Amino acid sequence: MIKVENLNKYYINGNNKLHALKNINFFIDKGEFVGIMGSSGSGKSTLMNILGCLDHEFQGKYILDNIEINELYDETLSEIRNKKIGFIFQAFNLLPKLSALENVELPLIYRGIPKEERLLLAKEALLKVGLKDRINHKPNELSGGQKQRVAIARALVNNPSIILADEPTGNLDSSSEREIMNLLRELNDQGRTIVIVTHEPEIGRECKRVIKFKDGAIIEDVKKL
Numbered sequence: 001m002i003k004v005e006n007l008n009k010y011y012i013n014g015n016n017k018l019h020a021l022k023n024i025n026f027f028i029d030k031g032e033f034v035g036i037m038g039s040s041g042s043g044k045s046t047l048m049n050i051l052g053c054l055d056h057e058f059q060g061k062y063i064l065d066n067i068e069i070n071e072l073y074d075e076t077l078s079e080i081r082n083k084k085i086g087f088i089f090q091a092f093n094l095l096p097k098l099s100a101l102e103n104v105e106l107p108l109i110y111r112g113i114p115k116e117e118r119l120l121l122a123k124e125a126l127l128k129v130g131l132k133d134r135i136n137h138k139p140n141e142l143s144g145g146q147k148q149r150v151a152i153a154r155a156l157v158n159n160p161s162i163i164l165a166d167e168p169t170g171n172l173d174s175s176s177e178r179e180i181m182n183l184l185r186e187l188n189d190q191g192r193t194i195v196i197v198t199h200e201p202e203i204g205r206e207c208k209r210v211i212k213f214k215d216g217a218i219i220e221d222v223k224k225l
Helices: 044-051 074-084 100-111 115-128 144-156 174-189
Strands: 002-013 016-028 033-037 059-064 085-089 162-166 193-198 209-214 217-223
Touching: 002 044, 016 044, 016 217, 033 044, 033 174, 044 059, 044 162, 044 193, 074 085, 074 100, 085 144, 100 115, 100 144, 115 144, 144 162, 144 174, 162 174, 174 193
Parallel strands: 033 193, 033 209, 085 162, 162 193
Antiparallel strands: 002 016, 002 059, 209 217
């Protein structure tokens, strides 16, 4: 599903050159549940931007679902992000003036899916995350856990190859955190490939594999039995 070979990322600011990712190599199989862990500045967020096709200025090779990402132009990358990657963010990134249903519809609008089909797919996605009775509620009418469920439904609606979650429980209380992690585990049990970036050890313990970063390098890659 994901293959990274000799990946290096530099940031240049005037005469300063920061080596943010250093010779990164790993692969992620279809159906894995992987935690990318490390402290602030370790390189995990830089890696997430590359895996999410938000940054393609790097050295090395990145292959997503048999597509070599570093050979593509911006327009094609945008299409791949929409079709193959479902994003879940710490801040939810919901549009406040839109209902839950309308927020989930957005990726389908970008794909040009007809309205009737969009509504059906968006309702199905919200049903999967247990929000059947909240489809017409706006974000300010939802709890933190419910907002993240809307974000997960939005990530699922295009049936992506992979779900990338960036600190998905960072803005939640402990009860909502358990709720969201249980949902992500259920999705993984159904065959979804999930990659979570987190600095929280308790979230890392929920993942079936953990790749730890420090100073831009992988220091540990452990699969749990």
